[in-house]
Amino acid sequence: MAEMQVEDKGKKGKKPKQKKHTTRVDLTPMVDLGFLLITFFMLTTSMLKPQTMEISVPSKDKVEEDEQNKVKASQAITVLLGKENKLYYYFGTEENGVDPELIQTDYSSEGIRKMLVSKNVEVMNKVNQLKLDKAAKKVSEEDYKNKLSEYRASKGAPTIMIKAADDSNYKNLVDILDEMNICNIARYAIVDITPYDLGLIDKKFPPAK
């Protein structure tokens, strides 16, 4: 814009010369437009696609229910999600009227994860080895997936019953499912909390009055 005007002015009073236009065009407005559009796109778009966590719950069929009850007491860990981000767990079930020992923990890596990992050492070691192998390109992608699910489903792995109280929140649930993922536990179930479990919590950790 500016350059062309300068040229026009210079011609006054001079010998009529052949008009010599520069081929340069001022690009400032175009840049303005470009950045305006960039701003628009930056503000209206979502760059990060959210992640998802896939879960499948058993259908309401009776068969599944029977299977659930067959969970071996020695391998079962019951995790209770309480209110105010509290977390409790106990091993096994009630036996001969003796309550299992309820232990309070938290969602940190030192809390529940430590316990789960220690219960699942065998699988964790295998999976870690597998991951190393994969990083070194010793196993193919497909083998990796097959083996991973095979290891996770192996016999020694614990079974987790996740019981969330009504006053726990969604984040707690996602967190605990996440821990299952981190600790390579494939056998877990989300089960309704029972009055018995609530009673256990109240007995061991009575609410402050």
Next chain:
Amino acid sequence: MPKVKVPRKSTTVDMTAMCDVAFLLLTFFMLTSNFVAKEPIVVAIPSSVSEIKIPERDIITVLIDRDGKVFFGLDAQQVRKDVLENVGKAYSIEFTDKELNEYSKISSSGVPIEKMKAFLALSTEARDSKDAAIGIPADSLNNQFKVWIKTARQVGGPKMRLAIKSDSNTPYKVIKSVMTTLQDINENRYNLITSLKEVSTN
């Protein structure tokens, strides 16, 4: 002392390079972006280490806010129309073509079906307001949410995936009732939408 001649430089800068950069960025943004779907409520989603991406198409989104209000969303316009028509039929409410068209523009809605006609008659701004976000009844007495999901499944076929997007602070009670509803109609696989969190496995 000789006079130092200050060369007169023009103040114009060559904009070509800058223009190139601007348009390069523009192209990048245009190609990589997908638009933010407008949601009736703001939810703060929890984070997880899961790295599975959500599929782009054929998703039924179930939004749950912290007060337990449930919203229902679909991604394809045609599916939205068909679903609304069929849900209307289930409650013997007839929607006009205009209303169906209006509905197909809304990415996610949460209005009881009786109020849907009034909702669609509102202006776009009024629809976005807080008062319009009532939530779909999802209790055992009047479970319209169930009908919505069922209809969406019928219309969309088995390829539709269910995604639950809920606020971190939603009480588990609400989540449980939604999960039970889904279980009732044999929807046993679904995705929970989370954001990515870095974690050390050691």
